[in-house]
Amino acid sequence: MLGVLGGMGPLATADFLAKLVRATPARRDQDHIPTLVCSAADIPDRASAILGQGPDPLPAMRAALARLEAAGATRIAIPCNTAHHWHAALQAGTALPILHIVDAVADDLAGSGLAGGPVGLLATGGTLRAGLYPERLARHGFTCLSPDPDGQDAVVAAIDLVKAGQVAEAALILEAQARALAAAGCRRVVMACTEIPVALSSLDDNLAGVMVDATEALARACVAACRADAVVLPLVA
Amino acid sequence: MLGVLGGMGPLATADFLAKLVRATPARRDQDHIPTLVCSAADIPDRASAILGQGPDPLPAMRAALARLEAAGATRIAIPCNTAHHWHAALQAGTALPILHIVDAVADDLAGSGLAGGPVGLLATGGTLRAGLYPERLARHGFTCLSPDPDGQDAVVAAIDLVKAGQVAEAALILEAQARALAAAGCRRVVMACTEIPVALSSLDDNLAGVMVDATEALARACVAACRADAVVLPLVA
Structure with missing residues (x-):
């Protein structure tokens, strides 16, 4: 199940979700990728933090990632470019693969x-x-x-x-x-x-x-990765 | 944190999320309602089940609800009208209030x-x-x-x-x-x-x-309920 670490910002997350759906070849609901979204709008501003003008968003991002893990996500995407400054730090704290935008x-x-x-x-x-x-x-x-x-x-x-x-x-x-x-x-x-x-x-x-x-581009990468998962998983089961 | 039991269908869930954001009075990311979305596209078709032509979607809906609870949702919305046929059955299985569309x-x-x-x-x-x-x-x-x-x-x-x-x-x-x-x-x-x-x-x-x-209408009801929660919670804490 794809986990979306979102809310940065909330409208961009909604836009990503719509693009994910449109990027999926589907004729009915059940053809789509099961997805969990955490729209954690309360994550402190990423750009301000990098410029030394605001609090560190990493703890709030880690909390959102933990929510997605608790809910059963198996792969993570982050529809916020600036948040990728913390990609390595987030990846170091989880076994789930995090796509890079x-x-x-x-x-x-x-x-x-x-x-x-x-x-x-x-x-x-x-x-x-x-x-x-x-x-x-x-x-x-x-x-x-x-x-x-x-x-x-x-x-x-x-x-x-x-x-x-x-x-x-x-x-x-x-x-x-x-x-x-x-x-x-x-x-x-x-x-x-x-x-x-x-x-x-x-x-x-x-x-x-x-x-x-x-x-x-991130939506397409998610569709490709999740479809590859879907092909691999039955062989493992 | 608002939990959205979605994926019925996936594009409708993305539409709901965008309407939720637009219905929220906000000037910056942090003014928005923290939201968890489970876009459980694999839930069997609701209309077919009611018409006796397909499998019962209730177990898959309950599983999605459990994911939202595990991730920390405190209030639930379901952006699918037909799914409300199971509103009472879902509500009976959780202490979280489920809004009714x-x-x-x-x-x-x-x-x-x-x-x-x-x-x-x-x-x-x-x-x-x-x-x-x-x-x-x-x-x-x-x-x-x-x-x-x-x-x-x-x-x-x-x-x-x-x-x-x-x-x-x-x-x-x-x-x-x-x-x-x-x-x-x-x-x-x-x-x-x-x-x-x-x-x-x-x-x-x-x-x-x-x-x-x-x-x-459901998005507006969510914003009203979540803003009321936000007013009440600090008094309780």
Whole structure:
């Protein structure tokens, strides 16, 4: 049973769950992946913690993970990019495999036929500071480009707008920053914060071909992993 | 912590989670209601069981409820109308209060200023056969009207289309049946299957004023109950 360590934020978790369902080949309820979601909205802000401006979210994330384990989860996904700063710490405390959202994005990029080059990142300041993307994408020949300081401030403000439910206002800001990264030579721009695709859910064709949705990439990785589990488990039983 | 006994179907559960988030007054992640979701897609079909055409879903629903209890849920919601046929049986097996989706709809209707009269039901054959709505709505002076047999067959086919991801095809059918019920004198038509608002997510103004979304009503009832819990708990501690 897939366990989703969510609530970071709650709307992004709902978006992930919908994308997980849509990524599953299914004709009826029973074809879908049994899933447990812990939308632990009370987890302290991840970006603030990385920037040294807020409490450590790790204890609350560990508590949410323990709830998922108690309920019977066998594999974990975390639909929050910034939270992956604590991926290794969380993985060290559990035997359940935890998927990595940046690996899912890297697989997506590698599968798209692009042979390296600059990739744009729309992300929180915490995700950028933690360097979550550059190292893992470098393995596939990609370099990372983020907005200039003013642009990055705008991205952070837009993410907060999504968390406050002001999705249309956020979309205008994020679209402009995505276009700027594309104009700077990025053939792909990763929505590397799970609030961002909530705002940018409808894009014109030009931009749609450029954007990579980390939430969707993680959902697809979950479907692949859980279907592989389903194939393996009967052989073990 | 709110526990959601879901997966009936999975897309309806994702829709419920998004509506729960939107129904919560919040400016940041931490203002939201901590929520556990068990999307137990493997629960046997509820409508088939009521119609004597399939296995009993109660054991699988009880197992999902046990997972939510193990993970620390303190209050339960079930975003599936037909599953409420087993509401009393589930409630008898747990000390956690289980909200009732039809009571949430009745509160909604009563709060809308309507003083009784006929209300249309778009629902599964199981929900109609089980009589989930008529008794509880009668307490508020409402009578229930469902489509004629051909119309009802169309509604059931549309629900299956949603479960198979064919949302646009389902919308056309459901809209026609809703209009027929309105034309037959129903001042409100309840989307009394949680797959239906997934299909009818955008309605023209005429129909939007008529439709009542049971998923949204349940989400609002959850927010009210959980906020009341939050007020009471500190006094107890």
